[in-house]
Amino acid sequence: MARQSLEILLERVSTWPEEVQEEFVRSVADIENKHFGPYQLSDDERQAVRRGLGEMRDRRLADEAAVAAVFHRVRA
8 A cells, every 4th residue: 555545544543533543553453463473373383383392302203205205295
């Protein structure tokens, strides 16, 4: 969006009721966090990371042949 359009929008927002302006600010902050903030793992992703770390600690790692097979399937 062009800078002029943003300036027009912000000018209009300044006339809105305070509670609506606060909602606008929260919405923009959410958008900023989504695109520029740190990524937040979901519970499922967090569990998968923990599971993977546990497998690494237990030395349950895939050998080169298994990794190559996965890449071969994906590329095919």
